[in-house]
Amino acid sequence: MTRKVVITGLGATTPIGGDVPTMWQNALKGVSGARTLEDDWVAKYELPVHFAARCSTPALDVLSRVEAKRMDPSTQFGVIASREAWADSGITEFDQDRLAVAFATGIGGVWTLLDAWDTLKEKGPRRVLPMTVPMLMPNGVAAAVSLDLGARAGAHTPVSACASGTEALHLGLDLIRSGKADIVMCGGAEAAIHPMPLAAFASMQALSRRNDDPQGASRPYDMGRDGFVMGEGAGALVLEAEEHALARGARIYAELAGTSVTADAYHITAPDPQGLGATRALKAAMFDGRIQAEDVVHVNAHATSTPVGDKPEYTALKAALGGHVDNVAVSATKSQMGHLLGASGAVEAVLTVLAVHERKAPLTINLENQDPEIPLDVVTSSRDLPAGDIVALSNSFGFGGHNAVIAVRSV
Amino acid sequence: MASNEEILAGLAEIVNEETGLAPEAVEMDKSFTEDLDIDSISMMTIVVNAEEKFGVRIPDEEVKNLKTVGDAVSFIAGAQA
Numbered sequence: 001m002t003r004k005v006v007i008t009g010l011g012a013t014t015p016i017g018g019d020v021p022t023m024w025q026n027a028l029k030g031v032s033g034a035r036t037l038e039d040d041w042v043a044k045y046e047l048p049v050h051f052a053a054r055c056s057t058p059a060l061d062v063l064s065r066v067e068a069k070r071m072d073p074s075t076q077f078g079v080i081a082s083r084e085a086w087a088d089s090g091i092t093e094f095d096q097d098r099l100a101v102a103f104a105t106g107i108g109g110v111w112t113l114l115d116a117w118d119t120l121k122e123k124g125p126r127r128v129l130p131m132t133v134p135m136l137m138p139n140g141v142a143a144a145v146s147l148d149l150g151a152r153a154g155a156h157t158p159v160s161a162c163a164s165g166t167e168a169l170h171l172g173l174d175l176i177r178s179g180k181a182d183i184v185m186c187g188g189a190e191a192a193i194h195p196m197p198l199a200a201f202a203s204m205q206a207l208s209r210r211n212d213d214p215q216g217a218s219r220p221y222d223m224g225r226d227g228f229v230m231g232e233g234a235g236a237l238v239l240e241a242e243e244h245a246l247a248r249g250a251r252i253y254a255e256l257a258g259t260s261v262t263a264d265a266y267h268i269t270a271p272d273p274q275g276l277g278a279t280r281a282l283k284a285a286m287f288d289g290r291i292q293a294e295d296v297v298h299v300n301a302h303a304t305s306t307p308v309g310d311k312p313e314y315t316a317l318k319a320a321l322g323g324h325v326d327n328v329a330v331s332a333t334k335s336q337m338g339h340l341l342g343a344s345g346a347v348e349a350v351l352t353v354l355a356v357h358e359r360k361a362p363l364t365i366n367l368e369n370q371d372p373e374i375p376l377d378v379v380t381s382s383r384d385l386p387a388g389d390i391v392a393l394s395n396s397f398g399f400g401g402h403n404a405v406i407a408v409r410s411v
Numbered sequence: 412m413a414s415n416e417e418i419l420a421g422l423a424e425i426v427n428e429e430t431g432l433a434p435e436a437v438e439m440d441k442s443f444t445e446d447l448d449i450d451s452i453s454m455m456t457i458v459v460n461a462e463e464k465f466g467v468r469i470p471d472e473e474v475k476n477l478k479t480v481g482d483a484v485s486f487i488a489g490a491q492a
Contacts, residue, residue: 064431065431066429066430066431069429126459126462127459127463129455129456129459130451130452130455130456130459131452131456134452
């Protein structure tokens with residue numbers, strides 16, 4: 001008998017809200033978190049992209065200065081989201097040896113790494129501070145969350161580019177099902193709005209250049225889409241073995257019914273145009289959760305707003321759901337908050353859980369002229385999800401050919 | 412050249428920046444580890460920041476001898492002389 005795994009706590013800090021209630025209200029309203037960057041480095045380095053979606057609440061408004069000093073900005077966001085999710089779960093007494101962490105990042109401590117490199121060049125090796133390594137290491141966020149909560153059943157950091165956050169949930173589900181933990185703090189964190197990653201993503205033609213209209217730049221499925229908008233932040237979810245949650249009388253949002261991870265083995269950055277890897281991931285997650293196509297009412301799509309990326313996801317959804325794909329309400333929430341890279345899957349998982357729990361789909365903004373080759377039922381105005389037993393899927397795909405899918409079922 | 416009082420005040424500022432401890436808690440007879448609860452990573456950060464502030468070099472092998480705030484003040488004063 002497979003252990004059933006439920007979600008009992010949610011946390012987030014994002015460009016459209018510094019906590020879950022604010023983010024959710026905005027996600028239903030349809031707002032854009034993208035803004036023109038005021039930093040002097042935009043002009044100094046002649047960046048081709050002048051905007052991004054920063055977190056609406058700066059980390060230093062939440063953490064103390066001394067606490068923040070020992071954390072890369074990505075870890076700061078992760079710890080903020082994790083604390084909110086932990087408080088939300090209401091867990092007070094627990095066995096530390098049975099609490100694990102699966103907290104992802106796509107890029108890791110890039111601010112710390114590049115600041116230290118500048119310091120080395122300008123001031124020499126003596127000025128490179130001793131906290132540099134623990135702050136830049138990709139597992140820094142999982143380690144900080146583990147320290148913060150006292151989690152001793154292992155602290156893991158899945159790294160699979162923009163699929164990382166979703167892969168964290170895949171790992172978390174497995175840790176509980178296999179009996180290695182009873183509770184897992186899952187999440188993803190990213191803080192890469194720095195001139196170097198912006199230049200690098202722009203160099204591969206991945207970013208929108210709609211500099212005169214930042215709020216209209218992220219437009220998944222629209223004919224005018226020209227790339228993604230860089231976002232930042234973190235999402236966190238408390239996964240719990242159902243019997244553990246029931247024993248303490250927890251509020252249960254939803255069941256994490258199934259997950260999967262596949263690899264394209266097709267190209268280092270380009271998605272397989274047939275969406276074969278994504279199709280296998282969708283089918284595997286549904287099989288894992290014993291889900292029929294007809295059970296699925298909502299999809300939080302990966303949909304980053306790149307010209308080449310949005311279409312193969314549709315092909316995959318059609319292959320996995322068949323004709324039922326026409327009946328599914330699809331939300332492309334990156335239209336609102338941009339692409340949070342390794343955090344995106346975690347934040348979108350929070351939105352997917354809330355969609356199932358509240359029976360409402362978040363909005364897709366900026367869809368004015370839908371690509372006729374992607375005839376999905378995209379949620380652009382207030383939409384209720386049906387009553388009864390429902391399932392929602394959330395997809396994430398990452399450079400490297402990583403595909404990760406989660407399936408969330410109502411309880 | 413700074414007086415011992417000036418060095419103490421400067422050091423207290425650095426300790427406060429690193430750990431959040433109130434500057435007035437940083438007194439000459441206080442032990443960095445026992446009294447101020449400063450770990451080795453914070454200690455090295457404080458040393459590096461003190462080197463920059465006071466224009467001195469504190470060799471790594473010397474750091475373990477700086478048990479109290481007073482030890483650090485004397486070493487910095489001696490190095491500046």
